[in-house]
Amino acid sequence: MLNFWNENGYLIIENFKTEEECDSLIQRSKELIEEQDFFNQKSVFDTVSQSHNDDSYFLESGDKIRFFFEEKAVLNDENIKSNKQYIVNKIGHALHDLDDNFIQFSKNDDLDKIAKAIGFEYPQLLQSMYIFKQPKIGGEVVCHQDSTFLITEPESTVGFWFALEDANKENGCLQVASGGHKGPLRKLFKRDNNKMEMIELSNEPFPETDTFVEVKKGSLVLLHGRLPHYSCENKSSKSRHAYTLHVIEGKSKYLDYNWLQRKNLKTGGFVDV
Numbered sequence: 001m002l003n004f005w006n007e008n009g010y011l012i013i014e015n016f017k018t019e020e021e022c023d024s025l026i027q028r029s030k031e032l033i034e035e036q037d038f039f040n041q042k043s044v045f046d047t048v049s050q051s052h053n054d055d056s057y058f059l060e061s062g063d064k065i066r067f068f069f070e071e072k073a074v075l076n077d078e079n080i081k082s083n084k085q086y087i088v089n090k091i092g093h094a095l096h097d098l099d100d101n102f103i104q105f106s107k108n109d110d111l112d113k114i115a116k117a118i119g120f121e122y123p124q125l126l127q128s129m130y131i132f133k134q135p136k137i138g139g140e141v142v143c144h145q146d147s148t149f150l151i152t153e154p155e156s157t158v159g160f161w162f163a164l165e166d167a168n169k170e171n172g173c174l175q176v177a178s179g180g181h182k183g184p185l186r187k188l189f190k191r192d193n194n195k196m197e198m199i200e201l202s203n204e205p206f207p208e209t210d211t212f213v214e215v216k217k218g219s220l221v222l223l224h225g226r227l228p229h230y231s232c233e234n235k236s237s238k239s240r241h242a243y244t245l246h247v248i249e250g251k252s253k254y255l256d257y258n259w260l261q262r263k264n265l266k267t268g269g270f271v272d273v
Contacts, residue, residue, distance in 0.1 A: 005118055009181030009227035012213065013114070016220035021105060022164040026241055028101040029130050033088055036067060038080045059194055061093050062127070062260040068092070072137040086134055096128040096245060097265055106245055111160065112270035115247060118158065118222065122250030124267040126150060126157075127260055131242045133172050138234030143177075143206050146246060147225035148187045151258060155185070156249035157225030163215045164241040172234035174213040174221065177206060181224040190257045 005011045057066060073087035080087065096106035106125060115123035127150065132138065150157045167173035184202040209230040213221055223229060234240055248254060250269070 002117065005222065005224075008178045009224035010176050010178070010213070010229075011118075011222040012215055013220040013222070014216065015218050016110075017105075017162060017218045019217060022162075022217055024101060025105055025130070025243055026164055028099065029091060029132075029241070030085060032065070032091060032099070033067070033085055036084070038067070038084060038087075056194060059191070059196075059259060063094050063097075063262040063265040065095055065098050066092060070132075070134055070137050071139050073134075086137075088132055089134070089139060090132065091130040093127045093129060093260060094262070094265060095130060096125050097268070102128065102130075102243075105162075105243070107268075107270050107272075109271055114160075114220070114222070115158075115270060120156075120158075120247070120249055123247050123269055124250045125245055125270065126248050126254075126262075126267055127244075127246040129244045131240075131244060133231070133234045133240035133242065135171075135234060135237050135239050138172055138240065140172075140233045141231045143209055143228050143230040145185060145187075145226050145228055146223065147185055149189045149258075150225070150246055150248065150260060151188060152248050152252035152254050154252055155225055156252040158247050159221075159223035159225070160245040160247060161221040161223060162243045162245075163217055163219045163221070164243055165239060166215070166217050167219075167240050167242065168214045169212055170236045171238045171240040172231045172236075173215070173240070174223075175209040175230045175232070176211045176213060176223070177209045177228040178211045180207045180209075180228040181226040183207070183226065183228075185226055189259055191259045191261075192257070196259060 068089050070089040095102040146159050147157045186202045188199045190197050206228045
């Protein structure tokens with residue numbers, strides 16, 4: 001397991017969560033959406049145009065539970081009322097600290113053991129996202145490295161990506177550049193108050209993300225912070241729900257210019273000490 005992780009920059013652990021655990025999170029996401037009216041909030045999450053970058057609703061979401069719409073969703077009042085379950089791109093970014101169902105899913109000994117097996121000493125849960133990848137309109141996520149957006153010194157970010165539904169080529173599964181984590185960090189997303197800037201660190205092009213990570217419901221996929229990864233639009237009739245935790249090393253310094261700031265929440269580990 002460790003050799004594959006070190007060589008490829010990603011790792012698939014099948015059957016990590018039960019169907020019941022996945023279904024519980026899916027149901028909770030639906031309940032959270034039903035509790036919202038959405039009529040006064042129309043923040044779109046779009047990795048192609050990055051239109052959300054200077055949006056205060058987005059920038060202040062690091063210690064909250066907030067909702068972001070699909071770029072192709074029709075956001076008139078009638079559609080929001082009748083199709084609210086199918087217009088949300090994601091929920092973020094502190095579900096793992098603020099909602100009991102997500103806390104139970106996110107914090108346990110099994111995850112702590114996995115984190116320590118790949119090199120963490122003091123894993124800290126920084127960010128959580130529920131990603132819907134809606135049928136027909138689920139947006140493309142452009143090729144990127146997670147450390148571009150969540151940087152520590154030294155670098156330590158790892159993504160814990162849980163398949164809540166089967167993920168395949170048809171519904172926009174992850175695609176990775178196997179071994180690409182050995183290359184440089186290409187960009188850095190820096191915050192200056194409420195303005196964001198993307199800084200180029202290297203003009204070396206990304207390798208092809210030609211490894212399709214097709215996984216079954218309940219699988220856990222680990223993603224190195226420098227691993228280039230991507231997912232295409234979901235043009236199929238099936239959604240591709242997933243839940244992601246981004247984890248950093250507690251002994252590393254979380255840099256002040258990161259976009260995600262947790263002013264009202266401290267980070268914690270997978271288990272209470």
